[in-house]
Amino acid sequence: KRIVVLISGTGSNMQAIQQACENGKVAGKVVAVISNKASAKGLEKAATKGIDTEVLSHKEFDSREAYDAELKTLIDSYQPDLVVLAGFMRILTGEFTRHYEGRMFNIHPSLLPKYKGVNTHQRALDAGDTEHGVSVHFVTEELDGGPVALQAKVPIFEGDTVEDIQARVHEQEHRIYPLVVNWFCQERLKLEGGRVTLDGEV
Numbered sequence: 001k002r003i004v005v006l007i008s009g010t011g012s013n014m015q016a017i018q019q020a021c022e023n024g025k026v027a028g029k030v031v032a033v034i035s036n037k038a039s040a041k042g043l044e045k046a047a048t049k050g051i052d053t054e055v056l057s058h059k060e061f062d063s064r065e066a067y068d069a070e071l072k073t074l075i076d077s078y079q080p081d082l083v084v085l086a087g088f089m090r091i092l093t094g095e096f097t098r099h100y101e102g103r104m105f106n107i108h109p110s111l112l113p114k115y116k117g118v119n120t121h122q123r124a125l126d127a128g129d130t131e132h133g134v135s136v137h138f139v140t141e142e143l144d145g146g147p148v149a150l151q152a153k154v155p156i157f158e159g160d161t162v163e164d165i166q167a168r169v170h171e172q173e174h175r176i177y178p179l180v181v182n183w184f185c186q187e188r189l190k191l192e193g194g195r196v197t198l199d200g201e202v
């Protein structure tokens with residue numbers, strides 16, 4: 001399967017998925033990495049692996065609709081089976097999310113439906129939570145609101161900093177994102193009638 005990954009920053013999740021493809025752990029290939037920021041570190045990492053990289057800056061567009069329309073055209077020029085959002089820090093229009101319904105994932109650093117939006121680790125810490133985690137979900141129009149495919153939990157210990165929690169979450173992200181992408185590539189994981197279905201063994 002052909003995978004296009006969208007990033008805005010470090011791209012460690014993109015890298016985890018790319019490596020899993022290379023190692024045969026994901027039945028797919030990352031065909032392009034697209035960023036809305038030219039400074040995204042992940043772009044160099046992708047280029048090193050010989051993957052096509054593209055920058056489409058949102059600053060050059062007057063509206064969210066215009067940006068998303070151009071982004072859609074760019075993504076579709078790679079004819080992907082799957083679009084993976086990996087730290088892509090943009091709110092997406094309904095038209096865009098509907099176009100990729102059932103074939104676009106996002107990873108969000110919380111146990112959804114808890115803590116949609118930003119600063120999730122700080123919010124979990126402030127709330128005194130002892131449990132936190134990460135979710136991979138199908139993308140729908142509602143921000144961080146699409147059906148969850150898989151979650152992983154991490155503990156929060158007394159005295160933890162945001163950085164401690166972030167490191168623990170990242171470790172889980174790099175484990176579960178390739179797993180979900182592989183299930184999708186194997187056509188075992190689907191969005192059917194707004195619900196997630198998984199065939200076979202986890």
Ligand code: GRF
Nearest residue numbers: 010011012013087107108109
């Ligand atoms: C991850 O923590 C992810 O959950 C969030 O953005 C971060 C991206 O990290 N959506 P990276 O760019 O993959 O390293």
